[in-house]
Amino acid sequence: MAQTPRPTHPLSIDEAWAFTADHASSTTFFFDFDGVLSPVTDDPDASQPVSAVPGVLERLAESVQRVAIVSARPVSFLRSRFASLERVDLYGLYGLEVWHEGQVVTEPAAEPWVPAMAELAERARAELPSSILIEYKRLSVALHYRTAPGEASTVERWGHEQAERLGLRIQAGRMVVELKPPVDQDKGMVITEGVRNAGCAWYFGDDMSDIKAFDALRAREAVDPAFFGVAVAVANPETGAEVSSAADLTLESPDEVASFLSRGLERF
Incomplete structure (x- = not known):
């Protein structure tokens, strides 16, 4: 039976899922965390994935080649929220940390910046208004x-x-506003490497840093006629318009992300 030809952009949801189902064994799904799998909260430490997300990610990971979360959060935080997911890869701090074979692997070029980040967090607490929440992430503030x-x-x-x-x-x-070491690593670079051997990839994002990931999908399509990328924006009143304009599809909330994936999995 002939496989579904690669859709063209702009595309429909049906086209995207049909191609993905036909190429499941070479498909990767990438997700941001905050605003995509979890609502954005006033206190970052209080963020939790919506209740349906862990189960649907586990089902998805059983159906496609790979599922990964690519977040500004540290890997330790992501592990605390997704410890039960054995098949989902975790990229923390824009890829400066990776959960690999049961341990956190840190980008060597970033490691020397840990003391500077700790000192910066203390300075921020001393110099900024008390109403500003300072989140120290070991390799960023x-x-x-x-x-x-x-x-x-x-x-x-x-x-x-x-x-x-x-x-x-x-x-x-x-x-x-996040301060990071001067190390060449961002979500776009994670996706560029992550799709090198993929035939299809999806990326779900809601913020400005996710546009680089969308761009990485487009760049891969430009050099590989067989590759198909789907950029999905999750709408929000702060960055939603700009992110949505760079995406193929827009969903309204993390809850809708979970529902969208559940409906898509029915095609597999």
Whole structure:
């Protein structure tokens, strides 16, 4: 029986699932965590995947070649939320950490920056308003102003000053400014490597850093006529319009992500 030909963009949901079902053995699904598998919360430590997500990811991992979560969160956090998922790979801190064969593997070029990140977190707590939530992630520091949106300019200015002082990189996100080591690693690079031997890949994202992952799918399609990539945006009032405009499909919430995957799995 002939396989479904590669769809063209823009595409329909039916076309995307039909191709994926025909190429399941060479398909990878990539997911961001916050805003995609979990609602965004005022307190990052309180975030949990929506109840249907672990089960549907496990079913998906049994049906396709690979499932991976690619997040700004540390691997330790992702493990605490998905410890029961044996078949799902975890990329933390934009790929600076990887859960591999039962342990966390850290990008060697980032390791020397751990003390600087700890010192930066302490400085942030001392110098920024108490309404700013400081999230220390070992290899990065995130400055959340979700509960104090009026402090956005203060946080952004302070973050850029520290980045210049220490030679760090800045990653802007949904009401957050994150400072990272000057190491070449982002979600786009994770996807570029992750799809090298794939015939089909999906990426689900909701924030500006996820656009690089969408771009990686497009780049792979440009050099491999047999490869098919699907970029899925999860709508939100903060970055949703820009992310959705870069995607093939848009879903409305993490709950809809779980439902969408469940419906798609019926085709396998």
